[in-house]
Amino acid sequence: MQGGKKAKSMARKSGNHNTDLPVVVSPEEEYVIVTAVSGNGRFRVTNEKGVVYVAVVPGSMRGRKKRKNYVETNSFLLINNRSSWQTLKPLAHVDVEYVYSKSEAQQLRLFDKFNEMIRSQMIHSNHDNADIQFSNNVEEVVEKQESTDESYLDTCLGGNSFNIDDI
Numbered sequence: 001m002q003g004g005k006k007a008k009s010m011a012r013k014s015g016n017h018n019t020d021l022p023v024v025v026s027p028e029e030e031y032v033i034v035t036a037v038s039g040n041g042r043f044r045v046t047n048e049k050g051v052v053y054v055a056v057v058p059g060s061m062r063g064r065k066k067r068k069n070y071v072e073t074n075s076f077l078l079i080n081n082r083s084s085w086q087t088l089k090p091l092a093h094v095d096v097e098y099v100y101s102k103s104e105a106q107q108l109r110l111f112d113k114f115n116e117m118i119r120s121q122m123i124h125s126n127h128d129n130a131d132i133q134f135s136n137n138v139e140e141v142v143e144k145q146e147s148t149d150e151s152y153l154d155t156c157l158g159g160n161s162f163n164i165d166d167i
Contacts, residue, residue, distance in 0.1 A: 021108060022098045028081040029097065033114045034073055035121065043071060045079065045094070048113055053094045055079055061096065069099045074118060076100040076110045 024030060032045035032053065041057040055077060061069040071077065078098040105111060111118070 021100070021104055022078050023108070024078070028083070030079060030081070031108075031110055031113065032077050032079050032094075033110075033117060034071060034075045034077065037071070037073060043077075043096075044091075045077060046117060050117075052091060053079065054091050055094050055096050057096050061099070069096075071096070071099055074121070076105040076108075076114070 030047050032047045032055065034043045034055070035046050035052070036044035038044060038054070041062060043055045043057075045053050045055045047053070057069070057071065077096050077100065079094040080097050081092075081094050100108065100110065
């Protein structure tokens with residue numbers, strides 16, 4: 001019988017850690033930023049030119065290894081375009097090769113490359129919330145609710161009053 005959460009096998013082992021960050025090597029690789037999380041290991045990502053792809057996290061980055069490869073909105077990824085002819089269509093699927101942490105993204109100066117895109121996302125998110133209005137007047141809300149309750153009873157009963165003793 002085995003027990004526990006296998007913490008010992010997930011621990012950082014002392015040894016050689018590769019400190020080199022993966023960078024773009026081939027023309028099929030590029031940096032992207034996550035714009036939306038679709039679920040099931042799929043994300044909407046946008047590159048520097050504004051092209052939108054659907055990034056797919058491979059099985060080798062899921063499960064146990066998800067701890068280091070956690071992807072959220074505004075995360076930076078290194079993707080592989082699979083092949084150039086497949087990525088010509090809109091929302092083409094691409095493979096995630098590496099998920100950069102915030103410190104790694106700063107080291108590669110990815111924030112500078114995607115600065116305009118991040119700002120535009122912030123502006124759009126602020127405009128979405130502009131339609132919401134808050135008020136401290138509780139009495140107005142209660143009065144509106146009471147009036148709708150009376151009109152609801154009238155519509156249900158057809159305008160006729162009833163006696164509770166008849167029930």
